Amino acid sequence: MHDAEPEPEMATFRREVIDFVAANLPSDIKEKVRCNGELQKEDHVRWQTILAAKGWYCAHWPQAVGGAGWSPLRRYVFEQALAEAGAPWMLPFGPAYVGPVIAEYGDDEQKQRFLPDIIASNTAWCQGYSEPGAGSDLAGLKTRARRDGTGYRVNGQKLWTSFAHWADMMFCLARTSDEDRPQNGISFLLLDMRQPGVTIRPIVTMDMRHHVNEVFLDDVFVPRENLVGREGRGWEIAKFLLSTERLIVAETGKARRLLAQVRETAERAREGGQPLFDRPVFRRGFVEAEIALQTLEAYCSRLLKRAALGEQPGYQASLLKIRGSELLQTITALGASVAARTGLALDHEPSAGQNSPPDADAETSGLLREYLSQRAASIYGGSNEIQHNIVAKARFGFQ
Amino acid sequence: MTSLDDLTALREHAFRWVDQAYGEAHERAGRGLAEGYAPGMAAEIAGQGWLAVMVGAQNGGMGGGLREMAAVMEAVGRGLVAEPVLSQGAIAAPLLDRLGTPQARLLLARVLDGTSVTVMMHQEADAGFERTLASSRLTEEDGRFHIHAAKAPVLDAAGAKILLVTALDAAGRTAVVAIEADAPGVRLVRSRSVDGRMLAAVHLDHVAVPADAVLNAGADASAIVETVLEEAALLVCSEACGAIPILVEGTADYLRTRRQFGMPLASFQVLQHRMVDMLLAAEEASAVVEAALDSADGPERKRAFALAKIVTARSARFVAQQAVQLHGGIGMTDDLKVSRYFRRLMQCETMFGDADWHAERFDRLRG
Numbered sequence: 001m002h003d004a005e006p007e008p009e010m011a012t013f014r015r016e017v018i019d020f021v022a023a024n025l026p027s028d029i030k031e032k033v034r035c036n037g038e039l040q041k042e043d044h045v046r047w048q049t050i051l052a053a054k055g056w057y058c059a060h061w062p063q064a065v066g067g068a069g070w071s072p073l074r075r076y077v078f079e080q081a082l083a084e085a086g087a088p089w090m091l092p093f094g095p096a097y098v099g100p101v102i103a104e105y106g107d108d109e110q111k112q113r114f115l116p117d118i119i120a121s122n123t124a125w126c127q128g129y130s131e132p133g134a135g136s137d138l139a140g141l142k143t144r145a146r147r148d149g150t151g152y153r154v155n156g157q158k159l160w161t162s163f164a165h166w167a168d169m170m171f172c173l174a175r176t177s178d179e180d181r182p183q184n185g186i187s188f189l190l191l192d193m194r195q196p197g198v199t200i201r202p203i204v205t206m207d208m209r210h211h212v213n214e215v216f217l218d219d220v221f222v223p224r225e226n227l228v229g230r231e232g233r234g235w236e237i238a239k240f241l242l243s244t245e246r247l248i249v250a251e252t253g254k255a256r257r258l259l260a261q262v263r264e265t266a267e268r269a270r271e272g273g274q275p276l277f278d279r280p281v282f283r284r285g286f287v288e289a290e291i292a293l294q295t296l297e298a299y300c301s302r303l304l305k306r307a308a309l310g311e312q313p314g315y316q317a318s319l320l321k322i323r324g325s326e327l328l329q330t331i332t333a334l335g336a337s338v339a340a341r342t343g344l345a346l347d348h349e350p351s352a353g354q355n356s357p358p359d360a361d362a363e364t365s366g367l368l369r370e371y372l373s374q375r376a377a378s379i380y381g382g383s384n385e386i387q388h389n390i391v392a393k394a395r396f397g398f399q
Numbered sequence: 400m401t402s403l404d405d406l407t408a409l410r411e412h413a414f415r416w417v418d419q420a421y422g423e424a425h426e427r428a429g430r431g432l433a434e435g436y437a438p439g440m441a442a443e444i445a446g447q448g449w450l451a452v453m454v455g456a457q458n459g460g461m462g463g464g465l466r467e468m469a470a471v472m473e474a475v476g477r478g479l480v481a482e483p484v485l486s487q488g489a490i491a492a493p494l495l496d497r498l499g500t501p502q503a504r505l506l507l508a509r510v511l512d513g514t515s516v517t518v519m520m521h522q523e524a525d526a527g528f529e530r531t532l533a534s535s536r537l538t539e540e541d542g543r544f545h546i547h548a549a550k551a552p553v554l555d556a557a558g559a560k561i562l563l564v565t566a567l568d569a570a571g572r573t574a575v576v577a578i579e580a581d582a583p584g585v586r587l588v589r590s591r592s593v594d595g596r597m598l599a600a601v602h603l604d605h606v607a608v609p610a611d612a613v614l615n616a617g618a619d620a621s622a623i624v625e626t627v628l629e630e631a632a633l634l635v636c637s638e639a640c641g642a643i644p645i646l647v648e649g650t651a652d653y654l655r656t657r658r659q660f661g662m663p664l665a666s667f668q669v670l671q672h673r674m675v676d677m678l679l680a681a682e683e684a685s686a687v688v689e690a691a692l693d694s695a696d697g698p699e700r701k702r703a704f705a706l707a708k709i710v711t712a713r714s715a716r717f718v719a720q721q722a723v724q725l726h727g728g729i730g731m732t733d734d735l736k737v738s739r740y741f742r743r744l745m746q747c748e749t750m751f752g753d754a755d756w757h758a759e760r761f762d763r764l765r766g
Contacts, residue, residue: 287762295683295710298690319679385672392671395678396651399666 014081021085036366041166048121058095058119065103065115073304080253093125094118098171105229128158128172136386139182145174151223164200164213167193188234190226207372250324252297262334265364289330315394318387325377332374335367410470417478426479434558435597441482445513450488454496469637476641483555489634491517497623503614518559524549528756535566537574544608550601557589557597573621575614594742632751636688636711639747643681646722680714705761712754715744
């Protein structure tokens with residue numbers, strides 16, 4: 001990264017993104033996001049297609065594979081502005097996860113076969129990492145890929161697989177040999193979900209939604225040409241994937257939008273004859289969340305400036321993950337506190353609230369639901385405790 | 400003094416100086432002295448230009464700004480420099496520079512050459528952290544001025560030759576009045592601060608002052624005073640950012656070497672995680688100060704400055720407390736630098752408003 005981009009240009013770009021969302025995000029999707037309603041796969045695809053037409057989908061990919069070669073800073077500004085403006089969460093599995101992996105480690109044939117279909121939203125992906133016995137300790141995974149003729153036969157069970165029920169393909173880690181270190185002998189495979197032997201069982205989480213699944217793999221075939229990189233080197237690829245995600249791990253744009261929403265709902269909600277927002281103890285909590293948000297933004301901006309000077313973040317990504325998850329949990333807890341004033345209602349009859357401001361209840365319930373789902377933020381992607389371990393080792397050399 | 404290279408060079412030079420030339424003996428030298436610092440060392444520091452960093456070139460300064468002074472203050476925190484740098488280079492000098500009157504420029508020259516420690520006295524005795532003037536008065540009768548004020552204890556005032564006292568004139572404008580510390584009617588009440596440096600409060604009971612001592616020359620200096628206080632609050636954060644990493648690294652080193660239960664403390668996960676939280680606090684403090692420096696000329700200046708003080712103050716407290724905790728009993732002793740950094744960081748944390756005061760301000764300033 002030598003093309004340090006000037007801040008005024010980034011401010012203009014941010015404005016452009018926010019204006020684009022205002023003008024182009026379909027109103028039904030916008031409404032779902034605002035109230036944390038249940039987005040369908042079709043909603044995501046519709047929005048992805050609009051972004052792709054603008055050249056803003058997968059734009060962080062290298063130009064050689066159909067991206068725009070955006071810098072980490074531009075990508076960060078883009079993604080935070082999208083989220084702040086109320087665009088849906090971008091399903092990361094194709095554009096952010098497997099896309100960059102294939103671009104970096106895939107052969108030309110793989111690039112041709114998989115990448116254009118991600119940009120065109122023809123193929124939906126999911127990530128097959130976690131297993132019943134391998135969560136935080138991912139290297140303990142047991143799913144096995146055995147050589148069989150022109151490819152592999154995969155047997156095992158994946159767990160917490162987000163949006164497997166929408167996916168055409170899964171990128172997964174499977175053990176191809178047993179080595180001295182559990183990290184060795186793992187391979188990175190691209191697995192067709194639409195074939196016999198793949199069984200998906202939905203898991204409803206405590207936000208009462210179905211995002212995650214159990215995926216059973218029973219003698220599932222993966223052709224040899226779907227192995228990415230060298231056999232047994234999947235761990236290295238998984239680590240590369242994490243490194244590309246480092247600087248966008250903290251969802252400050254989403255946090256900004258949710259905090260604004262907390263403020264609006266707390267200004268509408270009344271307590272003891274005044275807006276809840278003006279109650280000193282509630283306000284104190286709000287101020288603390290705002291301080292945490294702006295602190296995290298300052299930290300991101302510091303790291304991005306360093307990255308533009310060629311200093312790539314290492315352990316700092318784990319610190320971003322810790323603070324980013326805490327922040328979303330803090331903000332949504334305030335939302336739950338607003339919702340608590342009206343009985344912690346999670347769903348509403350469609351006809352309710354004729355005389356109240358439209359959707360005020362739905363918005364508050366949306367924050368409550370977000371509070372429930374954000375409890376996972378400090379667990380997935382390496383729990384915050386694991387992140388502490390990583391930093392202790394990487395920064396201080398503690399064993 | 401605007402290029403990144405110059406800034407880096409200034410910072411590196413200042414760091415090198417505290418690391419090599421300013422040892423523990425210097426840091427402690429002022430403890431028994433009325434000034435709270437070693438006057439000879441104060442002159443040496445003035446001689447290397449640290450007090451002139453923020454002063455315009457036309458007034459004999461370096462023409463630098465906040466960023467440059469922030470680099471110097473980081474070095475001050477890193478080495479626990481006890482001599483007056485903040486009170487001179489970050490407060491008195493820029494204040495006199497901005498006032499710009501002939502008398503102010505005269506006083507400024509003496510601050511820069513180190514011959515006259517000059518300390519701004521603004522905070523009123525019963526104002527807490529609030530900066531609004533209420534009871535400090537400057538009156539004029541037949542061209543003769545009198546000042547009446549009770550000011551809260553200020554660092555380095557015990558050794559000051561000149562006090563720059565703020566007061567409201569009859570028209571409600573903020574005046575800045577230069578008073579010799581040993582002039583008749585000036586009552587200094589000295590005390591020793593938690594970090595060993597000396598404070599003094601001042602009581603001025605209708606003290607007569609010559610007309611040329613009124614440095615604002617009839618103009619309202621409130622905006623200048625507010626700017627100086629805002630920037631001083633940020634620069635004290637930079638001082639903390641210089642001190643905090645010393646505790647982080649020192650504590651990590653201690654955990655690596657100290658053994659209990661037959662193994663190094665560093666092998667205990669609870670202590671490893673605590674160290675990571677200390678590191679996080681340290682990095683956040685540096686990040687918010689950097690963000691404040693970036694916002695210094697923009698519309699978000701005041702909020703960004705408040706945020707910097709809130710976060711730095713909390714980080715300073717957290718890191719200092721945990722450094723003592725992780726060192727155990729030895730961390731309590733005056734012999735070990737940990738406790739001395741702890742006490743200096745208490746000053747950084749609370750000077751010009753603590754985290755709570757700035758959090759209220761942060762809330763009030765919201766759009």
